[in-house]
């Protein structure tokens with residue numbers, strides 16, 4: 001179809017007072033021969049309706065609106081099939097530059113050139129449609145409280161569910177609990193777990209099929225098209241018999257947690273009658289009373305040691321979330337079941353968030369519960385068989401001793417996705433790397449830390465993915481995710497970790513988490529069936545096209561794709577599993593052959609935008625700086641900078657990119673060849689607490705930048721001409737400083753010698 005482009009220039013918000021609108025229009029009508037260019041009074045509903053009318057009347061199929069920044073639109077009802085590009089003439093020019101200056105006008109005109117060029121190159125999106133029907137059923141792996149709730153929530157919304165549990169019974173840890181902490185007002189009384197009712201509800205739901213003693217021995221495919229093979233489990237091991245094979249659209253991994261093995265500094269395993277909280281719970285569930293393991297005597301006093309291995313700087317440094325509540329609950333069991341019983345709780349901090357504070361208050365009010373802030377120094381056994389616990393650094397500063405029948409450690413929680421031994425080895429190595437006696441010992445330990453930080457977890461899902469059989473995990477074994485913005489997402493599209501495998505949480509939070517994961521899974525199958533991306537580019541209908549005739553099988557795209565989208569054939573040619581794709585463009589940035597493109601984002605489109613800028617020659621003394629800003633944080637920060645009227649150099653021209661990882665280094669060299677004096681790349685923070693919406697994209701850009709600098713050196717250019725920054729949206733105030741300092745540096749080192757060549 002022939003392009004019919006229209007340009008709409010907004011004159012509201014003070015834009016007309018700051019710019020020469022006639023001159024700006026002439027860029028469209030004169031330089032680019034755009035047949036339809038008009039002004040609108042605002043970018044709000046009533047004026048946008050006039051735009052819709054013009055689109056229909058003029059038969060426009062591509063339009064540009066130069067007005068307020070695209071991110072701030074609330075009205076989006078453009079006729080279907082029309083390509084719409086909006087840019088922030090207000091925030092990115094008028095509000096950050098002095099009005100009616102030559103440089104301000106030049107900036108506005110350049111942006112118009114860039115966006116006209118962009119739409120000229122863009123093609124209408126055609127959502128990916130699989131040849132096979134997209135399956136909308138959901139697989140839930142794990143039959144504990146999270147898995148049961150997720151299965152019910154999905155089924156009650158009308159989706160078919162397959163629920164697998166590796167043991168021979170449903171219920172997980174919930175089924176091993178004697179009572180539950182309070183979940184209802186007044187949050188003071190222990191409650192029945194109601195696990196049997198929950199299991200019955202699941203088993204009787206016609207939309208849920210339950211498989212017990214089953215593991216997923218293989219999962220191939222992609223969202224909407226996952227093929228699952230289930231095998232039987234006997235005595236905790238795969239029995240090898242295939243139980244079933246089926247297709248699902250999305251997967252919820254609710255595989256729960258295991259208690260941490262206490263470390264050597266705690267008396268567990270060395271002194272009899274020192275047990276963990278899970279063992280006390282099991283004892284009550286089975287026998288209904290608390291007895292001493294050593295002699296079966298009824299227990300009348302218990303000392304609870306909080307953070308029994310958690311929240312230690314050297315190992316298991318995170319809070320396991322439920323241990324404080326569990327000890328308070330177990331203290332209540334004791335107090336409610338034995339007259340004059342005494343419960344001593346030794347803690348560093350008690351954590352009972354939200355309404356659970358009322359439960360904590362109840363324990364504080366109980367005269368038989370003694371809450372003491374202290375470190376436990378020692379646990380020994382008296383001649384009379386009692387345990388003597390010595391605590392120091394107490395709040396009043398005195399050493400205290402208590403005689404008890406039983407000591408209970410609040411053992412920490414580790415996710416079942418973690419390999420406990422690998423984590424222990426990692427933690428030990430971390431300590432030695434810091435405190436080892438010799439340089440050699442410390443260096444060796446540091447190498448082990450580096451090796452183990454990316455250790456693989458336990459095999460649960462058995463994904464047939466080039467990048468490994470399970471969700472990539474973080475240092476403590478929790479599946480990697482974007483914890484700030486998308487906590488439910490994992491690095492495998494369509495697979496949603498939920499409950500304690502995602503982060504430590506209590507039963508109530510697990511249920512909420514399960515509802516969240518069920519919704520994510522539903523969203524995934526629905527969006528996949530429409531050919532749309534899921535988070536974070538939810539609704540995006542583009543997807544990457546690989547021009548494989550020119551592929552050199554270098555494998556960079558397969559290795560760098562953060563989401564494991566690309567499989568390979570035997571020669572190493574990437575095989576796109578399109579429904580796994582998050583449309584980040586990292587493969588586009590990675591490919592040295594420049595053969596990966598989206599219909600609305602490609603090496604050619606961005607390269608043409610760069611070349612559209614009118615770069616003055618060196619005698620004008622007007623440098624030009626190109627900046628690539630990540631659309632997720634840095635570009636919205638630019639909007640904020642504008643809205644706060646922060647002023648910066650008029651010589652910068654900014655291009656938003658899907659992710660800094662999508663920046664192909666050819667854009668940098670093309671910019672330098674086009675006469676730009678320097679290039680700035682601004683992406684999200686990376687590292688352990690990364691904020692990159694595409695996990696490793698920003699980090700990749702930084703690691704690739706070395707190649708860019710080398711290329712500059714080959715071109716006999718100063719490598720300072722390329723600068724990379726990490727920025728989060730709240731740091732918008734830093735943007736002017738970044739741009740201005742870079743402009744000063746360019747002034748110092750001089751203009752690009754390639755200018756005008």
Ligand code: SF4
Pocket residue numbers: 544560561562563564565566580581582583584585586587588
């Ligand atoms: S790198 Fe990003 S765009 Fe490319 S295949 Fe992977 S998820 Fe899709």
Ligand code: SF4
Pocket residue numbers: 546550551552553554555556557558572573574590591592593594595596
């Ligand atoms: S990065 Fe490009 S050339 Fe290399 S394997 Fe991928 S598509 Fe082929």
